[in-house]
Amino acid sequence: MSHTPSWALALLLLPATLLAQTTPAEQIAGYAAQSGQAAQVAQGQQFFTTKHGKDWSCSSCHTAKPTVEGKHATTGKVIAPMAPAFNPQRFTDAAKTEKWFRRNCNDVVGRECSPAEKADVLSWLASLKS
Numbered sequence: 001m002s003h004t005p006s007w008a009l010a011l012l013l014l015p016a017t018l019l020a021q022t023t024p025a026e027q028i029a030g031y032a033a034q035s036g037q038a039a040q041v042a043q044g045q046q047f048f049t050t051k052h053g054k055d056w057s058c059s060s061c062h063t064a065k066p067t068v069e070g071k072h073a074t075t076g077k078v079i080a081p082m083a084p085a086f087n088p089q090r091f092t093d094a095a096k097t098e099k100w101f102r103r104n105c106n107d108v109v110g111r112e113c114s115p116a117e118k119a120d121v122l123s124w125l126a127s128l129k130s
């Protein structure tokens with residue numbers, strides 16, 4: 001009988017689980033697929049730079065042109081640029097992206113962002129080249 005032992009399968013799957021490395025393009029595609037519509041760059045900019053009924057917009061900490069460093073609205077702590085062209089570490093770790101979307105959308109919008117909103121924001125950030 002020839003079948004693959006389960007320990008061998010576990011070894012094969014291990015690296016993929018441990019190193020959840022990804023790219024901005026993969027994350028945009030993933031959120032767009034979840035939302036069932038194409039990412040919209042202009043909507044992403046609009047969403048990021050305007051307030052949603054609370055004190056802050058995303059720009060309050062990340063600036064309205066996130067190719068540059070931001071500054072935390074309350075602690076003053078410097079935040080590295082959000083645009084991947086100016087910060088290659090951005091959106092390379094899906095768990096980190098999700099964690100901060102959850103926290104920041106709750107602060108700014110009072111709820112989690114939808115997959116469409118995430119796809120729009122990421123596509124705008126990824127479009128910023130200068």
Ligand code: HEC
Pocket residue numbers: 048056057058059060061062072073074079080089090091092093096097098100101104105107108109121
């Ligand atoms: C009160 C300040 C603050 C506001 C407002 C804010 N953020 Fe952030 N954001 C942070 C901090 C701090 C980090 C983590 C530090 C870092 O990644 O450089 C972060 C990180 C992120 C990340 C993780 C990026 C990555 O590298 O994967 C995303 C995505 C993000 N923010 C999106 C948003 C969006 C969308 C909004 C508006 C809905 C927003 N943020 C509003 C402070 C803020």
